[in-house]
Amino acid sequence: MDLHEYQAKECFRTAGIPVPPGKIARTPEQAEAIAMEYGGNVVVKAQVHSGGRGKAGGVKLAVDPADARKHAQNILGLEIKGLTVEKVLVTPTEEIDTEAYLGVLIDRSSQAPIFIVSAAGGIDIEEVAETRPDEVRRFVVDPRHGLLPHQAFWLADFLYDDPELIKQTAKIIGQLYEAFTNTGASMAEINPLITTPEGKVKAIDAKMSIDENELFRRPDIASLRDTSAEPKAETLAREAGLSFVKLDGEVGCCVNGAGLAMATMDLVKYYGGEPANFLDIGGSSNPDKVASALQIIASDPNVKSILFNIFGGITRCDDVANGIIEALSRIEIRAPIVIRLTGTNEELALEILQNAGFSAYASMDDVVEEAVRLARA
Amino acid sequence: MAIFSSSSTRLVVQGITGRDGSFHTRETMAYGTPVVAGVTPGKGGEIFIGPGDLTTPIYNSMDQAVSETDANTSLIFVPPAFAAGAIMEAAESGVDLVVAITEGVPVQDMVRAHAFARDRGVRVLGPNCPGLISPGKAKIGILPGHIVTEGPIGLVSRSGTLTYESVHQLTAMGLGQTTCVGIGGDPLIGTNFIDCLSAFESDQETEAIVMIGEIGGTDEQEAAEYISGDMSKPVVGFIAGQTAPPGRRMGHAGAIISGSSGTAAEKIKAFEDNGVGVANRPADIVGLVQEVLS
Numbered sequence: 001m002d003l004h005e006y007q008a009k010e011c012f013r014t015a016g017i018p019v020p021p022g023k024i025a026r027t028p029e030q031a032e033a034i035a036m037e038y039g040g041n042v043v044v045k046a047q048v049h050s051g052g053r054g055k056a057g058g059v060k061l062a063v064d065p066a067d068a069r070k071h072a073q074n075i076l077g078l079e080i081k082g083l084t085v086e087k088v089l090v091t092p093t094e095e096i097d098t099e100a101y102l103g104v105l106i107d108r109s110s111q112a113p114i115f116i117v118s119a120a121g122g123i124d125i126e127e128v129a130e131t132r133p134d135e136v137r138r139f140v141v142d143p144r145h146g147l148l149p150h151q152a153f154w155l156a157d158f159l160y161d162d163p164e165l166i167k168q169t170a171k172i173i174g175q176l177y178e179a180f181t182n183t184g185a186s187m188a189e190i191n192p193l194i195t196t197p198e199g200k201v202k203a204i205d206a207k208m209s210i211d212e213n214e215l216f217r218r219p220d221i222a223s224l225r226d227t228s229a230e231p232k233a234e235t236l237a238r239e240a241g242l243s244f245v246k247l248d249g250e251v252g253c254c255v256n257g258a259g260l261a262m263a264t265m266d267l268v269k270y271y272g273g274e275p276a277n278f279l280d281i282g283g284s285s286n287p288d289k290v291a292s293a294l295q296i297i298a299s300d301p302n303v304k305s306i307l308f309n310i311f312g313g314i315t316r317c318d319d320v321a322n323g324i325i326e327a328l329s330r331i332e333i334r335a336p337i338v339i340r341l342t343g344t345n346e347e348l349a350l351e352i353l354q355n356a357g358f359s360a361y362a363s364m365d366d367v368v369e370e371a372v373r374l375a376r377a
Numbered sequence: 378m379a380i381f382s383s384s385s386t387r388l389v390v391q392g393i394t395g396r397d398g399s400f401h402t403r404e405t406m407a408y409g410t411p412v413v414a415g416v417t418p419g420k421g422g423e424i425f426i427g428p429g430d431l432t433t434p435i436y437n438s439m440d441q442a443v444s445e446t447d448a449n450t451s452l453i454f455v456p457p458a459f460a461a462g463a464i465m466e467a468a469e470s471g472v473d474l475v476v477a478i479t480e481g482v483p484v485q486d487m488v489r490a491h492a493f494a495r496d497r498g499v500r501v502l503g504p505n506c507p508g509l510i511s512p513g514k515a516k517i518g519i520l521p522g523h524i525v526t527e528g529p530i531g532l533v534s535r536s537g538t539l540t541y542e543s544v545h546q547l548t549a550m551g552l553g554q555t556t557c558v559g560i561g562g563d564p565l566i567g568t569n570f571i572d573c574l575s576a577f578e579s580d581q582e583t584e585a586i587v588m589i590g591e592i593g594g595t596d597e598q599e600a601a602e603y604i605s606g607d608m609s610k611p612v613v614g615f616i617a618g619q620t621a622p623p624g625r626r627m628g629h630a631g632a633i634i635s636g637s638s639g640t641a642a643e644k645i646k647a648f649e650d651n652g653v654g655v656a657n658r659p660a661d662i663v664g665l666v667q668e669v670l671s
Contacts, residue, residue: 106484108594108631111565126636129620143488144496184485186564213483213630217458243628247620258562258628259536259591262617266641267658269620278621280628313521313541314404343524343541364542365660 001210004047006089007224008188008206010100015179017172018202019191022091031072034090035065040092044071046078046085049229056080061093086228091372094204100159101125102169104141106186106211113141113180115173117155121192147177160195168201169193183221184214202344233277233296242279242294249274251334251368252297252306253292256281256315265307267364273372276303281310291327296331307371308339309364317349325356336374339376340367379511379556380531380576380583381474381500381568386515389414389448389472390541391455391463393425393435397478398454401519405452406431408516414442414528439470452508452517453477458503461486468494468501475567476517477504486628487565494567501567506631507537507559520544520557528553530666531577533570534589535562535629539617542659543587550663555583562629564593570600578608585611585669587662592618593632593639598647605651611669614648616641 003011009019021038024047035042046058053059054227062068068090078085099121107114118136120128129136137158141147149170150279156169165360172193180188187209194204215222227235237244243258247265251273255261256282265275281293297306310320321341328337340361341349353360361367392398393415399609406412406427414436415425421437424551436442439451451467453460453475460479467475468490475494482490494501502509508518512525524541528547534540540559547554558573560566570588577583590597597616604612619641621627623634634640648655654669656662 045593106488106564108564108596112488126638143492181485184483186484211484211630212626213457213481214485216481217483245622245625245627247622255538257536257538257541258537258632259534259589259617260542262536262591262621262627262632262661263539263542263615265620266617270658275620278625278627311538311541313524313538314519342545344521363660365658 001212001215001225003208003210003224004049004087004226005045006047006207008208009203011179011183011208012176012203012206015175015182017175018200019206020091020094020202020204021086022089025072025088025090026076026086028069028072028076031088031090032065032226035062035068038090038092040064042068043093044068045089045091046075046080047087047089048080048083048351049084050081050083053080060086083229087174094194094202095196097195097197099194101128101191102173102176102193103187104180104188104193105188107140107177108270110140112143113177115139115141115155117158119159125191141177147174149174157356162199164199165195165201172201172203183208184211184218185212186207188208194375233299236292237279237296240289240296241283242289242293242296244296246300247275247277248302249276250302250304251371252276252300253309254279254281254293254297254301254306255309258283260309260311264364264368266308267368268372271369276300287323287326287330291330294327294333295331298335300311304375305371306333306335306336306337307367308341309367310341312341312343312345312349316345317343318345318352321352322351325352336368338367338374340364378457379514380573380580381502381509381558382511382517382556384514386410386517387446387448388412388517389416389439389442389446389451391416391439391451391453393417393454394420395454395456399425401454403428404519404522405516408522410515410517410588413446413448414482416442435548439466441468443472444579448472450459450474450517451476453479455479457481457483460588461490464490464501464504465493468497472499474500474502476502476506476508477508478508478518480505482563484563484565487563489507491565491567502558503561503563503566506561507540509556509558511552511556512554518559519561524548525557528555528584529555529584531573531580531583531586532557532589533573533577533586534559535591535631536589536617539589539659543615543662546659546663547587547666550667552663552666561632562631566631570596571603574594574600574603574608574612578610585613585666587666588612588614590614590616590644591629591632592616592621592627592634592641592644593629595639597644601647601651601653604653613654613656613662613665613669615659615662616644
């Protein structure tokens with residue numbers, strides 16, 4: 001779960017990291033009032049879950065409160081990579097001497113948190129790491145001991161020559177690690193970490209991603225989820241206990257298992273269609289779950305056909321078939337539905353479905369081809 | 378032969394009295410794999426009733442279970458909040474292999490648990506995996522016993538249902554399996570592709586390997602290099618998630634394209650660059666296997 005900049009900054013403040021003040025505005029008038037409070041020189045920043053806000057016109061400097069209002073007017077409602085800006089962060093402008101990058105994330109290959117620092121701040125760190133690897137220093141934290149003070153110093157030392165700046169930064173690195181572990185984050189990033197002409201180190205941007213698997217034991221963090229920042233169908237799916245990602249195609253997919261669901265989407269593409277969604281319904285034959293899944297898929301106006309691809313391993317196919325029929329008797333779906341069931345008791349399942357008037361298949365290729373044909377018809 | 382399991386597997390199930398734990402323990406016992414102990418703290422002394430007239434004693438701790446029964450493999454169904462703790466308890470108890478089925482274990486918990494198990498030289502499979510099955514020999518996990526059959530193919534996959542799908546097709550074409558291993562869909566897993574490939578390479582009965590990957594991480598890319606550099610047996614690959622958008626988790630916690638890395642295209646290219654055959658769709662896997670076998 002991605003946090004907004006203002007939420008991540010709050011986590012950083014809690015850990016003691018120097019972060020400039022800031023307030024959220026939902027209207028241009030609010031932005032003007034906040035700018036007034038901060039003396040007029042402010043930055044107005046779109047709060048959306050997407051990179052490249054600056055390039056998209058989502059970050060603007062204001063010289064006075066009226067200017068802040070004008071910028072907020074333009075930014076609120078702006079669409080950045082398909083997401084509408086509903087909130088802006090208004091924060092005092094900082095004087096910047098240097099910009100650096102400081103981040104920590106869970107590294108898959110070392111199976112531990114890894115710190116990445118670079119004096120090339122404010123830009124895409126992935127690109128720096130790729131094109132100028134010498135400008136990046138990394139450190140893998142030993143999970144047995146956590147981050148030790150001298151290790152934080154070694155990282156900070158890569159960024160600055162001035163001992164005072166190194167000292168402040170080493171402290172911030174330790175605090176960032178604390179924020180990272182205390183929130184169950186999978187990533188926490190300060191980009192840029194700035195130095196001011198007065199010799200202060202500050203975090204003027206903040207990015208955090210929280211491990212979804214942590215949320216059950218961190219209700220305070222879970223409550224930070226901004227459902228207005230995601231498609232409504234994804235909120236509904238999460239509440240129904242379904243794993244769902246909305247896509248732009250016309251073939252609705254209802255599949256059991258994440259791997260099979262991805263392979264089904266790929267096969268839709270292979271046969272010339274575009275998948276409307278990723279959906280893993282799990283191994284259950286529960287009609288309630290099937291019904292919620294169908295309602296979520298069918299609520300997408302782009303969907304022209306819906307396909308089921310179910311492998312009955314532990315669950316028996318005939319149970320799943322009955323679950324689908326029961327779900328379909330409760331709700332009305334206009335798009336044509338094609339079903340593929342294979343595995344345990346597959347013959348029985350196909351008979352049940354065919355007797356109930358459905359197009360049922362045993363082959364994954366056949367059902368996908370048919371779903372694509374129906375969507376294109 | 379088979380990998381990571383054999384006819385001498387003696388299983389202890391952690392979380393044996395839970396809904397999933399009890400169901401799959403019965404399936405495992407019915408398959409003929411000896412479940413010598415169960416562990417549920419607070420239920421020590423009770424007896425778990427299996428299928429037919431099979432029973433197994435329940436202990437309060439792994440330490441008791443292993444010292445009383447000489448269990449050598451643990452199977453974990455403990456809920457996510459306690460799963461990492463269960464893995465570490467198992468790693469300290471003296472078993473050689475820990476198979477963690479639990480889905481949804483916090484990744485920072487797994488950072489500690491993996492380090493703990495590595496320090497003690499204990500192999501962890503998973504978490505968030507379906508376990509493994511060696512047809513006719515041992516079933517350790519939730520892969521359904523009746524879809525597999527004995528034969529010369531080794532199968533390793535990050536996905537449960539794609540494993541079922543491929544095994545089903547292999548079996549239908551008369552191609553049985555030595556062992557099918559689900560390594561799990563999490564970003565941090567204990568046993569990876571290379572571990573399984575290397576075990577299959579040394580397994581005398583395995584003649585060819587099917588490797589099913591998906592988006593996220595670089596395990597497949599590293600495996601592709603390993604195959605071309607260190608393996609004599611043929612490997613057929615498949616990668617799920619060619620249509621997955623970047624930055625979104627596709628069901629599995631580990632199935633995510635981060636920035637521009639971990640894409641299906643990158644993995645398929647790594648296979649092709651290293652001379653590993655890649656199936657375009659699941660239905661093509663069997664054909665490629667037949668090709669490499671002939």
